Amino acid sequence: MSRSSGQRQFGGLARYLRSRKIRWDLRIKRTIGELSLWHVNRLPEWDIDGVIYAHPQHSPESREALSRLASLDIPLVVIDPGDNPEICARKKDIALVRTEPDSIGETAAQCFLSQGSCRSYGYVPDVLDREWSRLRGSAFDAALRSRGAECRFFRPSSFATNDFSEICDWLRSMPKPAGILAAYDDRALTVIEACAAEGLHIPRDISLLSVDDDELLCENCIPALSSIRPDQERSGFAAGALLSVLMRTGSARPHVTSLTVKSVTHRGSTLAASPSGRLVQSALAFIRKNCRRAIGPKDVAAHLDVSRPLIDLRFRELLKTSVGRTIEMERMNAVCAELSSGHRTIAEIADLFGYSDASQLMHCFKRHFNMTMREWRNAHLSIVKPNTQPL
Numbered sequence: 037m038s039r040s041s042g043q044r045q046f047g048g049l050a051r052y053l054r055s056r057k058i059r060w061d062l063r064i065k066r067t068i069g070e071l072s073l074w075h076v077n078r079l080p081e082w083d084i085d086g087v088i089y090a091h092p093q094h095s096p097e098s099r100e101a102l103s104r105l106a107s108l109d110i111p112l113v114v115i116d117p118g119d120n121p122e123i124c125a126r127k128k129d130i131a132l133v134r135t136e137p138d139s140i141g142e143t144a145a146q147c148f149l150s151q152g153s154c155r156s157y158g159y160v161p162d163v164l165d166r167e168w169s170r171l172r173g174s175a176f177d178a179a180l181r182s183r184g185a186e187c188r189f190f191r192p193s194s195f196a197t198n199d200f201s202e203i204c205d206w207l208r209s210m211p212k213p214a215g216i217l218a219a220y221d222d223r224a225l226t227v228i229e230a231c232a233a234e235g236l237h238i239p240r241d242i243s244l245l246s247v248d249d250d251e252l253l254c255e256n257c258i259p260a261l262s263s264i265r266p267d268q269e270r271s272g273f274a275a276g277a278l279l280s281v282l283m284r285t286g287s288a289r290p291h292v293t294s295l296t297v298k299s300v301t302h303r304g305s306t307l308a309a310s311p312s313g314r315l316v317q318s319a320l321a322f323i324r325k326n327c328r329r330a331i332g333p334k335d336v337a338a339h340l341d342v343s344r345p346l347i348d349l350r351f352r353e354l355l356k357t358s359v360g361r362t363i364e365m366e367r368m369n370a371v372c373a374e375l376s377s378g379h380r381t382i383a384e385i386a387d388l389f390g391y392s393d394a395s396q397l398m399h400c401f402k403r404h405f406n407m408t409m410r411e412w413r414n415a416h417l418s419i420v421k422p423n424t425q426p427l
Contacts, residue, residue, distance in 0.1 A: 141175025
């Protein structure tokens with residue numbers, strides 16, 4: 037609760053409770069000191085019916101408390117659990133809510149590539165090299181490689197030590213201008229300090245992007261920090277829905293809900309897009325807004341008042357993909373959002389997106405994800421009853 041991410045998650049939980057007219061007797065623990073191993077050991081004595089755990093920075097103390105939580109016979113939902121082995125091993129009455137690393141990597145790659153000016157790209161991991169950080173870096177690298185670029189990773193000689201001078205050396209070695217993704221906002225502040233020490237201008241020499249979008253940090257550094265915002269309110273909403281089901285019916289196997297990022301907040305640390313980049317960004321905004329309709333590349337070109345060959349050329353130059361492929365990707369992401377909401381049948385979703393019938397949509401979905409829509413829905417909503425507890 038000391039960070040905006042936790043406050044957004046709690047806001048999402050509160051919205052879930054209001055929307056379902058549920059009143060829970062909430063015991064809010066704002067810091068790990070308020071949920072130590074001593075407190076966890078006493079949860080059974082306090083008649084606790086369920087726990088939602090969301091601690092952004094997993095310290096040895098928090099890992100110890102979380103491991104003990106995993107061993108208790110109490111329904112448990114964990115938001116962004118990291119690499120805790122006890123959590124991963126628990127098989128009953130547990131649900132995990134994760135921000136999809138691929139979504140972060142894809143968003144960061146599109147942000148930098150649409151600028152059309154970076155000569156190199158890099159990733160600065162978490163100071164403790166935790167699993168969630170490694171996954172974000174790998175996803176960023178994969179998204180760049182799929183477009184013909186590559187990521188240079190900052191690899192200190194030792195994690196959990198002062199690596200400031202090594203970051204300075206690494207930044208100095210990057211071909212400029214460079215697009216740098218930091219694992220999270222606090223880590224990006226170190227990059228800003230290192231750039232100042234090296235005389236590197238942000239964003240002219242180093243275009244810097246981070247993750248979490250903590251306004252207190254991002255808007256009060258120089259320059260202001262651009263950051264990817266995970267859908268933290270929705271993760272709190274999903275956690276409430278999952279815990280409600282676990283407390284009511286239980287679950288014989290773990291359930292994992294994966295969420296995509298919500299948005300990118302552009303501030304002073306990222307470059308303004310080039311004219312080509314602005315064209316691509318406008319096209320992406322139009323596609324995302326209208327992907328539920330039967331639009332094609334001609335519609336995108338007409339909306340922007342440019343020729344079809346020009347918009348195709350700019351997409352291939354900056355994003356290394358076609359306009360048609362981008363439309364299909366955004367449409368499939370929107371279909372996934374409908375599947376995860378649990379409100380509509382597959383036939384209703386097909387009709388909503390303008391497909392001639394459900395079989396046509398299912399064919400497109402399987403070609404894109406290499407699994408059927410039912411397999412995807414079962415993997416993401418295995419314990420949530422669509423008509424009673426939609427996420």
